[in-house]
Amino acid sequence: MKIYVCCKQVPDVAMTIQIKDGKFISEGMNYVLNAYDASCVEEALVLKEKYGAEVTLVLIGDEAGKEALRKGLAMGADNAFHISDPALNNLGSQAAAKVLQAFFKGRDFDFILTGKQAQDSDMGLAGGILSGLLNLPYVTNAVGLDVQDKMIVVKRQGDEGVEVLHMPMPSLITCSNDMNDPRIPSLKGIMASKKKPMEQVSLTDLGLSADEVLKESQKSSLKSFGLPPARKAGAKIEGDAQTLVATLMEKLTKEAKVL
Amino acid sequence: MNFELTEDQKMIRDMVRDFARKHVAPGVLERDQNGTFPRDLINQLGELGLMGMVYPEEYGGSAADTVSYALAIEELARYDASLAITVASHTSLGTGHLAMYGSDELKKKYLPDMVSGKRLAGWGLTETGSGSDASGMKTTAILDGDHWVINGSKIFITQGTEGEVFVILANTDKAKGAKGVSAFLLEKGMPGFSHGPKMHKLGLRSSDTAELVFENVRVPKSHLIGHKDLGFIQSMKVLEGGRIGIGALAVGIARGSLEDSVQYVQQRSQFGGPIANQQALRFMLADMWVQLEASRDLVLRAAVLKDAGKPYNKEAAMAKLYSSEAAMKICHQGIQLHGGYGYMEEYHVERYYRDVKLCEIGEGTSEIQRMVIARELLKA
Ligand SMILES: Cc1cc2nc3c(=O)[nH]c(=O)nc-3n(C[C@H](O)[C@H](O)[C@H](O)COP(=O)(O)OP(=O)(O)OC[C@H]3O[C@@H](n4cnc5c(N)ncnc54)[C@H](O)[C@@H]3O)c2cc1C
Numbered sequence: 233m234k235i236y237v238c239c240k241q242v243p244d245v246a247m248t249i250q251i252k253d254g255k256f257i258s259e260g261m262n263y264v265l266n267a268y269d270a271s272c273v274e275e276a277l278v279l280k281e282k283y284g285a286e287v288t289l290v291l292i293g294d295e296a297g298k299e300a301l302r303k304g305l306a307m308g309a310d311n312a313f314h315i316s317d318p319a320l321n322n323l324g325s326q327a328a329a330k331v332l333q334a335f336f337k338g339r340d341f342d343f344i345l346t347g348k349q350a351q352d353s354d355m356g357l358a359g360g361i362l363s364g365l366l367n368l369p370y371v372t373n374a375v376g377l378d379v380q381d382k383m384i385v386v387k388r389q390g391d392e393g394v395e396v397l398h399m400p401m402p403s404l405i406t407c408s409n410d411m412n413d414p415r416i417p418s419l420k421g422i423m424a425s426k427k428k429p430m431e432q433v434s435l436t437d438l439g440l441s442a443d444e445v446l447k448e449s450q451k452s453s454l455k456s457f458g459l460p461p462a463r464k465a466g467a468k469i470e471g472d473a474q475t476l477v478a479t480l481m482e483k484l485t486k487e488a489k490v491l
Numbered sequence: 492m493n494f495e496l497t498e499d500q501k502m503i504r505d506m507v508r509d510f511a512r513k514h515v516a517p518g519v520l521e522r523d524q525n526g527t528f529p530r531d532l533i534n535q536l537g538e539l540g541l542m543g544m545v546y547p548e549e550y551g552g553s554a555a556d557t558v559s560y561a562l563a564i565e566e567l568a569r570y571d572a573s574l575a576i577t578v579a580s581h582t583s584l585g586t587g588h589l590a591m592y593g594s595d596e597l598k599k600k601y602l603p604d605m606v607s608g609k610r611l612a613g614w615g616l617t618e619t620g621s622g623s624d625a626s627g628m629k630t631t632a633i634l635d636g637d638h639w640v641i642n643g644s645k646i647f648i649t650q651g652t653e654g655e656v657f658v659i660l661a662n663t664d665k666a667k668g669a670k671g672v673s674a675f676l677l678e679k680g681m682p683g684f685s686h687g688p689k690m691h692k693l694g695l696r697s698s699d700t701a702e703l704v705f706e707n708v709r710v711p712k713s714h715l716i717g718h719k720d721l722g723f724i725q726s727m728k729v730l731e732g733g734r735i736g737i738g739a740l741a742v743g744i745a746r747g748s749l750e751d752s753v754q755y756v757q758q759r760s761q762f763g764g765p766i767a768n769q770q771a772l773r774f775m776l777a778d779m780w781v782q783l784e785a786s787r788d789l790v791l792r793a794a795v796l797k798d799a800g801k802p803y804n805k806e807a808a809m810a811k812l813y814s815s816e817a818a819m820k821i822c823h824q825g826i827q828l829h830g831g832y833g834y835m836e837e838y839h840v841e842r843y844y845r846d847v848k849l850c851e852i853g854e855g856t857s858e859i860q861r862m863v864i865a866r867e868l869l870k871a
Pocket of ligand 1: 580613614615616617621622623624646647648649650692695700849852853854855856857858859
């Protein structure tokens with residue numbers, strides 16, 4: 233089996249995010265493997281251990297992206313492609329999918345996994361657009377994967393409950409981070425990851441021009457960032473039980489109008 | 492001069508941090524309160540390759556450098572110093588002594604299981620009558636045919652009850668004092684080899700400290716580690732490396748106290764606003780941070796020298812001395828910043844304060860470190 237996992241490096245959400253004049257301040261940020269993608273890698277590795285498979289990572293990004301790829305390799309993926317070009321910074325979902333389409337052209341695979349969204353932009357578009365461009369069957373929000381009789385058995389979290397779908401190979405599946413708890417790479421994995429192949433791919437290698445990418449990027453792009461408004465302080469009611477209940481009733485009926 | 496960690500070092504640090512947050516932090520209070528030895532966590536650390544990370548691949552290690560090792564100990568100590576001292580003493584003392592001086596035969600037989608964490612190692616130098624002056628030990632080893640016969644006892648031995656493989660120091664030529672001490676490998680279960688109960692301690696309560704007793708323990712001749720009568724010199728070398736680990740332990744504990752305090756002062760409100768607004772406390776925090784960073788730099792400098800194969804004796808002593816004393820102050824301030832809450836067990840800072848004291852005592856007290864440093868300074 234040949235499994236591709238498309239990944240992205242995202243700012244470490246455990247750190248404080250800083251935004252200035254509508255722009256995200258990337259200085260001093262740590263970049264990590266997108267949590268949803270980490271779940272894809274984990275699931276691919278479980279399938280590899282069960283049935284045997286080659287797990288290949290693909291990432292579009294700058295130098296920081298390499299660290300995310302190394303994390304995936306340290307977890308146990310076999311090899312990686314790092315698509316990198318100055319024109320590929322701050323890529324919109326449409327453009328990312330276009331670049332990946334070019335990457336997958338002529339490649340053989342059984343399925344492509346990708347996170348259902350990235351932790352930084354939470355767009356959740358690239359996977360869907362890519363499946364359209366590659367003309368692949370597509371399922372979203374997977375919470376479980378298996379392979380039976382050459383079909384991919386996908387458990388997906390629907391609105392009403394978990395649905396089980398049988399998908400042909402090849403397909404594209406976007407995954408939830410509820411699917412598993414990604415393994416922590418072992419020290420041996422970290423040491424071995426240095427020796428695993430990580431191939432650099434440029435736009436020219438993909439037969440794309442910077443202009444083409446820019447045009448695609450404008451179809452969906454991020455205009456500005458803003459922090460959510462600070463939460464207003466709550467009201468504290470004080471007094472004996474009688475006053476408390478009376479004031480609360482008053483507030484619920486007159487101010488909040490919920491009663 | 493370069494203060495950047497390599498990509499490997501960062502990955503290893505992040506991996507241990509990830510593990511510590513997910514698996515070590517939960518349950519640390521209960522383990523401390525009940526003195527529960529975390530065998531399951533040690534198994535997990537073994538699987539991750541962290542029970543003997545610096546040793547060669549042929550024995551199951553990853554040949555990681557000392558910098559990575561120090562970072563790993565700091566990350567573990569950040570959440571659980573008891574676990575960190577267990578890993579550090581297992582790695583650098585018992586396992587370290589065997590790895591550095593043992594015969595190929597002994598290493599092949601014992602190291603793989605130690606490096607994987609399957610069998611924990613202990614190291615016995617200290618006796619009731621000989622601590623700082625370890626050369627005054629009373630334990631003896633006398634050759635009888637194909638065996639060494641060992642008699643005596645050791646005190647305060649980490650992994651004393653849980654350990655399965657021990658390196659212990661004994662007199663092989665009493666007349667020669669420190670120059671008549673040799674190291675031996677003992678296994679749990681050898682007839683005549685027993686241990687006392689787990690000792691009750693101020694801190695590091697879920698680490699395992701006990702007395703070892705040797706009553707005519709017959710140890711095969713091949714279990715002599717390295718050359719006869721060189722055990723004391725070997726021990727000094729083993730301790731030199733161990734001090735980097737104790738320094739890292741102090742840094743990790745102090746970081747816990749600082750991080751918790753930074754969070755607390757922003758949440759705790761008095762006199763109409765967060766106490767973080769009080770300049771007196773801000774200055775305290777600033778001092779804590781400076782001391783923490785200086786400590787870490789000293790520890791990593793000693794580690795860098797060791798990795799480069801350069802002498803690092805005084806640097807390791809300085810790192811251990813400074814970081815443990817700085818950590819004492821930081822942990823002391825940590826409680827102060829928490830007020831009464833800091834005195835209560837739930838807030839961790841009282842545990843850091845109890846745990847960190849060991850750093851000024853184990854593997855050579857602060858006074859002994861000062862002796863080492865002054866000796867280097869004043870040597871011709
Ligand atoms: C939790 C814990 C774990 C330990 N684990 C191990 C272990 O695994 N293996 C092991 O072998 N040992 C272990 N030890 C023992 C530890 O290394 C010794 O306690 C330490 O070396 C000090 O020896 P001592 O306790 O005999 O104190 P002493 O040597 O009696 O010291 C008492 C005081 O006198 C000071 N002092 C002594 N000599 C001088 C001098 N010349 N000049 C100035 N001051 C001096 C000391 O600094 C100290 O302040 C452990 C101890 C503890 C508490």
